[in-house]
Amino acid sequence: MDKLVQGIAADGAIRVFGAITTDTVAEAIRRHQTSPTVSAALGRTMTGALMMASTLKEVDRLTVKIEGDGPVGGITAEANGDGKVRGYVKNAVAELPSKSNGKFDVSGVVGKGMFYVIREAGFDIGLRPEPYVGSVPIVSGEIAEDFAFYLAKSEQIPSAVMLGVLLNNTAPFVAASGGVMVQMLPGANEHLITMIEDTIAHAPHLTSVIGQDTHPSELVKLALGEIDFQILDEKDVTFECTCSMDRAKSMVSALGREEVASMLEEQGGAVMNCGFCNEIYTLSEADMENLLKEQK
Numbered sequence: 001m002d003k004l005v006q007g008i009a010a011d012g013a014i015r016v017f018g019a020i021t022t023d024t025v026a027e028a029i030r031r032h033q034t035s036p037t038v039s040a041a042l043g044r045t046m047t048g049a050l051m052m053a054s055t056l057k058e059v060d061r062l063t064v065k066i067e068g069d070g071p072v073g074g075i076t077a078e079a080n081g082d083g084k085v086r087g088y089v090k091n092a093v094a095e096l097p098s099k100s101n102g103k104f105d106v107s108g109v110v111g112k113g114m115f116y117v118i119r120e121a122g123f124d125i126g127l128r129p130e131p132y133v134g135s136v137p138i139v140s141g142e143i144a145e146d147f148a149f150y151l152a153k154s155e156q157i158p159s160a161v162m163l164g165v166l167l168n169n170t171a172p173f174v175a176a177s178g179g180v181m182v183q184m185l186p187g188a189n190e191h192l193i194t195m196i197e198d199t200i201a202h203a204p205h206l207t208s209v210i211g212q213d214t215h216p217s218e219l220v221k222l223a224l225g226e227i228d229f230q231i232l233d234e235k236d237v238t239f240e241c242t243c244s245m246d247r248a249k250s251m252v253s254a255l256g257r258e259e260v261a262s263m264l265e266e267q268g269g270a271v272m273n274c275g276f277c278n279e280i281y282t283l284s285e286a287d288m289e290n291l292l293k294e295q296k
C-alpha cells in the first residue's frame, strides 16, 4: 500500500513530506497507457501534487498543471488532503530518446512553458469556490525543481524537492516511485536549506531505496541526513477518480432533452470517457430512456 507522511524538523522550522507512490503511478500508467518518459513525468507530477495537497482538508483539492511546448502537450494532477490523486496528460504516447546519461528526457517531453497550482477550498462539498491560481515559468521541466521553484517564488516557501519514478519492462511497469518535499517555514535558519540541499545532492537516488516494505519516513531521512525529524501524520495513497456512472448520466442529461433523444435515436445509447482516469461509461438504450423520463 502506498503511503504519505508529513512531519516536522528543527523545532518546527521545517515541514517535511515523504511519499511512496509505486502502485498509484502504476495505476495511472495502466489507465492512460503512457510511454515510458511520459510515465515518469506524470508519476513525478502526481507525487509532487500529493505532497503539496497533504496539508489540505479532505474536501479541498489542489491541481498541478504543467503546460509546456514539448510533445506531451500538458500534464495535470489533482490531489486532495486524503491521499487521493488522479492525473492525465494530453499526449500519452509522446516519447523522446533517453538522455546521454541513460535517463528519461522528462524536460524534453515537457518543454518550456508554465507551471500552475490551483487550490480550491471546499470543492467536494459543493461550495464551488473561487480557485486560487499561482503560476511560475517552467524552470527545468524535470518537475522536482519546478515544484521547488514554484513554492519559493509563488508561495514564499524555500523548498527542496526530490521525485523519482523507476520503470521496468513488464506490467505494471513501475519498479519504484516516490518523493520527498522539505519546506522552510518563516523563521527557519537559512543555513538549514543549504545543508539540506547539500544532503540531497549527495543522497542516493530515491528509487534505489524504495522496496516492497519501505516506509516513506526512510525517504525523509535520506533528504534530512543528520537532522532529526518527527512524523506527525501518515495516510494511505491511492489513484482515485471522482467519476461514476451517476455522474456520467447527469453529464449526458445536462446536454438537454433534444440531444439525449437524438443520441438515443442515432446511437442507441451514449459512451462517456472520463479524461482524468480513462474510465469508459456506456449508457444503454434503457438508461437514455430513463434520462428522458426524468427530464419530463
Ligand code: ZN
Pocket (backbone or CB within 6 Å): 241, 242, 243, 244, 274, 275, 276, 277, 278, 279
Ligand atoms: Zn474518472
